[in-house]
Amino acid sequence: MSGNKTLIMIKPTAVRKAYIGPIMGKIAEGGFKIKAMKYTCLSIEQAKAFYAVHSERPFFGELTEFMSSGPIVAAILEKDNAVEEWRNFIGATNPAEAAEGTIRKLYGTSLGENAVHGSDSDENAEIEGNFFFSATERY
Numbered sequence: 001m002s003g004n005k006t007l008i009m010i011k012p013t014a015v016r017k018a019y020i021g022p023i024m025g026k027i028a029e030g031g032f033k034i035k036a037m038k039y040t041c042l043s044i045e046q047a048k049a050f051y052a053v054h055s056e057r058p059f060f061g062e063l064t065e066f067m068s069s070g071p072i073v074a075a076i077l078e079k080d081n082a083v084e085e086w087r088n089f090i091g092a093t094n095p096a097e098a099a100e101g102t103i104r105k106l107y108g109t110s111l112g113e114n115a116v117h118g119s120d121s122d123e124n125a126e127i128e129g130n131f132f133f134s135a136t137e138r139y
């Protein structure tokens with residue numbers, strides 16, 4: 001059975017371009033419920049820990065430097081089948097290939113600076129949610 005939560009981030013470029021508001025609007029439109037949310041900044045060490053699964057990939061340095069380059073918004077969203085629903089909702093990883101109307105198409109800049117993150121499995125949603133939020137920060 002699929003889970004009902006996913007961990008999302010609004011990435012530094014989208015925050016810098018003042019897209020937090022529009023993206024929050026899309027989240028509401030998509031029927032996702034906010035269970036936890038914070039405006040924060042990842043250190044390079046935190047970014048490396050969060051994306052440890054990609055540590056062997058050639059873009060790991062670029063990815064972690066970018067993700068620690070400025071404030072982000074992290075949130076746990078709830079919806080039936082949340083991981084897949086969110087991934088469909090935001091569009092392909094590369095904004096250039098994302099479907100019209102998706103968050104990455106509307107607000108993404110490039111493959112690395114693709115506006116938002118979404119967990120890729122229920123297991124990682126749990127791990128990533130715990131990375132940002134304690135039990136008392138979820139409502």
Ligand code: CMP
Nearest residue numbers: 059062063093111112113114116117118
């Ligand atoms: P995200 O959903 O945050 O998960 C991993 C991220 O790595 C992904 O979004 C992209 O932003 C980034 N990424 C994937 N492939 C590349 C690449 N070839 N070059 C730079 N960044 C990439």
